[in-house]
Amino acid sequence: MARTNHELETHFRDKVPSPPQGRGRFKWYGPGLLWMLSAVGTGSILFTPRVASAYEYQLLWILLVVVLFMWVMIREMARYSIVSGHTMLEGMHSLGGPRDWAVWVILYLSCLPRG
Incomplete structure (x- = not known):
């Protein structure tokens, strides 16, 4: 005999522990x-x-x-x-100042010696 959704929910709710x-x-x-x-x-x-x-x-x-x-x-x-609708690099390119300065700053910081 098939169980109803309510019966299944009640059956499984009793078996699942309550969340901590x-x-x-x-x-x-x-x-x-x-x-x-x-x-x-x-x-x-x-x-x-x-x-x-x-x-x-x-x-x-x-x-x-x-x-x-x-x-x-x-x-x-x-x-x-x-x-x-633009990538982050396109967004950095649109910033004012020298061409692609934000990309160069990130590249420079990535190349600094760690240590």
Whole structure:
């Protein structure tokens, strides 16, 4: 005999545990959150294990800050591209001043020695 939707919902609702509340939510995220924080970019594949082996959890807060900044940056770049129909490089090209100065500043900062 086929069950109705209401019977199925009631049946499965009783078997699914209620979601954790308060600080218990952080236990639920577990290693997935740490993995997400370490997978910020392609350079993280080499850089994150090196930092983790040298400093352990002392620099974990930096990953939180970087993820926040990357989320804001990627979101705003997507919004700009959707609204204007231009890429970020085209948008930087349209800025006033010397030709493509924003691209050159980013390139220069990327090439600075780290260390």
